[in-house]
Amino acid sequence: MTDTKIQGKFYPLQHEEWLRACRELTPAQRDVLYYLRTLDPYSTGMEVSPSRIAKDLSTAEKPVHRSTVGRALKALDEKGFVDMELLKVKVHVLTKGLHCCDEATSCDEATSCDEATSCNETTLLPDRNLGDHDATCAIATQQARARSITR
Incomplete structure (x- = not known):
């Protein structure tokens, strides 16, 4: 030994x-x-x-x-095996991630981007989300279908 x-x-x-x-x-x-x-x-x-x-x-x-x-x-x-704290993330902002509503636009009705925002296509949120004060009335996205906002 x-x-x-x-x-x-x-x-x-x-x-x-x-x-x-x-x-x-x-x-x-x-x-x-x-x-x-x-x-x-x-x-x-x-x-x-x-x-x-x-x-x-x-x-x-x-x-x-x-x-x-x-x-x-x-x-x-x-599951309580570790205590994780998010300290830093790497973020890439998507080019079509624009919010088309501004303070002058009411989010009670669906709006789309105008020529000034230079969006090529806009996907609208489903009607059930349009009344939510936190929901964006129109989100420009590359996805084929709209996603609901969850919290």
Whole structure:
């Protein structure tokens, strides 16, 4: 037997914790959970991106996508395995993401973009959403059908 000490941080995994994770989590969620726990064994908190996790967990035979990691993180937060706080996001504003209503336009009736807003096409929200004070009366979008606004 050697007296060589293994270097690094270690996460003290308890049997009951492992059983709970096996029972309640999908394999992708478990992978993300133990990826995080081995990086932060003392639960001091850390900043990590879903794309970094996906890259580290991926192999040539089994790629892991950033969206899979994002869904796993959300599920882990909802199930109480982690406490996630959204610190930073990367946003791309879509070119047709214009709101065509302004203060002068009443949202009681559906309106469409005029030539000044340079919209090519407009998709209107369903009538049931037009009365909602938070709903936009017309949203320019590239999608084939309108989506309702949910909160």
